[in-house]
Amino acid sequence: MIRFSLSGLKPSTLFRVRGGVHPETRKFLSAGSAIEAMALPALIRVPLQQHIGAPAEPLVKQGDLVLKGQLIGRARGPVSANLHAPTSGKVIAVGHFPAPHPSGLPVPTITLRPDGEDRWGPRLPRLRPEDAAPEEIAARVAEAGIVGMGGATFPAAVKLNLRGKYPLHTLILNAAECEPYLTCDDRLLREHAEEVADGAGIMARALGVARIIVVVESNKPEAASAMRRHNLGMGYPIEVKVVPTQYPMGSEKHMVKAVTGQETPARALTAELGIVVHNAATAHAVHLAVRYGEPLISRVVTVSGRGIARPANVRALIGTPVADLIAHCGGLSGEPEKLLLGGPMMGQPIANLRVPIVKGTNGVLALSPSETHRSAAMPCIRCGSCVQACPCGLTPFELNARIQADDLEGAAEVGLLDCVSCGCCSFICPSNIALVQGFNFAKGRLAEKQARKHQQEETKRLAAARSARxxxxxxxxxAAMAKRKAEMAAKKAREAAEAAAQPDGEVVK
Ligand code: SF4
Ligand code: SF4
Structure with missing residues (x-):
């Protein structure tokens, strides 16, 4: 256990976590920028799949007029999320558009042309969470289409409904924001701490827990102070824990270990320890949905990197093209080496500036060559740095060797599926080996292979069931034929016996 002190703030009692790295945070580029509003974009593109789970089902067609906040995509199944019109306007297409993803492949998308009036439709009815049942709160969060806004995009209501399944006692609000460059959660806490605290209290009521801990990294003293000033959410006391600035402190399981000392087993949920983790921006969205009936139609995004003329934090409508966010921040200040959605450690590279931001987009980064400084990969020198950096206790160089040998099952045996794709190993590797990229690719191939195997087994099972039928x-x-034959034989025998029993010359009428 360590006592961590931050000047001017009460020290937090913490537990050591494994691994991690200390990349340059470069938060100074945007941390001083208060959240700005953006002008309405000319077009808004809302992908139907912005969350973990099944894509939403479109409820509008080309030519429909919609109002701000109107439901335009309905969640399909228990793990999915509703989608709402971010502003009023006309639906000009329900088709396919390149995804905000490295593949850039077209995905089902609703395209909306704003009418400039930004006119609200009927909002969801307001709830008084102090009187609402936990199920009502979770249902409202589902109606509002809220997902994990730290980037995980898991439907928030599913997590709020875990109370019946696990004996929960603690809600951890993740405001660590350990990815370099990103400052959107920092700004949200500094400027809207009271609303975040209220959202946390509402979630605590839905979860049936009495303890709320807000976790902030040591490089955000103003955010920590703001939360300490607003340390009650719906009457629930809120503890603020300041953790060291160390990547990936924001990873759910590592955060739980740091603040509670409890280790979450590989591939298990923190809920099994009685703890649920939600992002700070998610709490803010819950506050808006429950108190004001506002669905999730906008979010705060950090636009940063040396490739951006004026790094800033902006509140942008979901579906706003990346190009519009960059233009709002003065445009590009040269040819960027890398364009990313999210942070530099786990973010997704994009090639097309027309792609939209989605519910999980916390950053748009344009990095100059001096910020990426990757050189050509060299052979592994077995230095072991990646092993020391891995927060999951894996041996990345061995994983990589197995993947290079096309031994995916072998890679799975040494923990490929326990890798959280944090990128610490790639960051630290002196040979510049793109380890995490290889692991992500291998995970995809393994998932495909397993899906194919599952399909083959299913086909075999169906064929066996058919031949059994x-x-x-x-x-x-x-059996029916044999029965009929036996009946006929019995009948014949009966008739013969009856014939034999008749006296000679007698005629049976
Ligand atoms: S850090 Fe790079 S060079 Fe060192 S052992 Fe790991 S993979 Fe090999
Ligand atoms: S990317 Fe995976 S293997 Fe590499 S450090 Fe992170 S968890 Fe470990």
Whole structure:
């Protein structure tokens, strides 16, 4: 256990976590920028899949007029999320558009042309969370289409409904924001701490827990102070824990270990320890949805990097093209080496500036060559740095060797599926080996392979079931025929016996 002190703030009692790295944070580029509003974009593109789970089902068609906040995509199944019109306007297409993803492949998308009036439709009815049942709160969060806004995009209501399944006691609000450059959660806490605290209290009521801990990294003293000033959410006391600035402190399981000392087993949920983790921006969205009936139609995004003329934090409508966010921040200040959605450690590279921001987009980064400084990969020198940096206790160089040998099952045996894709190993590797990129690719291939295997097994099972059914049918036919034959033979025998029993010359009428 360590006592961590931050000048001017009460020290937090913490537990050591494994691994981690200390990349340059470069938060100074945007941390001083208060959240700015943006002008309405000329076009808004809302992908139907912005969350973990099934894509939403479109409820509008080309030519429809919609109002701000109107439901335009309905969640399909228990793990999915509703989508709402970010502003009023006309639906000009329900088709495919390149995804905000490295593949850039077209995905089902609703395209909306704003009418400039930004006119609200009927909002969801307001709830008084102090009187609402936990199920009502979770249902409202689902109606509002809220997902994990730290980037995980898991539907928030599913997590709020875990209370019946696990004996929960603590809500951790993740405001660590450990990715370099990103400052959107920092600004949200500094400027809207009271609303974040209220959202946390509402979530605590839905979860049935009495303890709320807000976790902030040591490089955000103003955010920590703001939360300490607003340390009650719906009457629930809020503890603020300041953790060291160390990547990936914001990873759920590592954060739980740091603040509670409890270790979450590989591939288990923190809920099994009685703890649920939500992002600070998610709490803010819950506050708006419950108190004001506002669905999730906008979010705060950090636009930063040396490739951006004026780094800033902006509140942008979901579906705003990346190009519009960059233009709002003065445009590009040269040819960027890398364009990313999210942070530099786990963010997704994009090639097309027309792609939209989605509910999980916390950053748009344009990095100059001096910020990426990757050189050509060299052979592994077995220095072990990646092993020391891995927060999951894996041996990345061994994983990489197995993947290079096309031994995916072997890679799975040494923990490929326990890798959280944090990128610490790639960051630290002196040979510049793109380890995490290889692991992500291998995970995708393994998932495909397993899906194919599952499909083959399913086909085999169905074929076996069909031949069993056919065999049973044939057996039933054979049995019916044998029965008929036996009945006919018995009948014949009966008739013969009756004939034999008649006196000679008597005629039976
Ligand atoms: S850090 Fe790079 S060079 Fe060192 S052991 Fe790991 S993979 Fe090899
Ligand atoms: S990317 Fe995976 S293997 Fe590499 S350090 Fe992170 S968890 Fe470990």
């Amino acid at each position: 056919e065999e049973a049918l044939a057996e039933a036919k054979r």
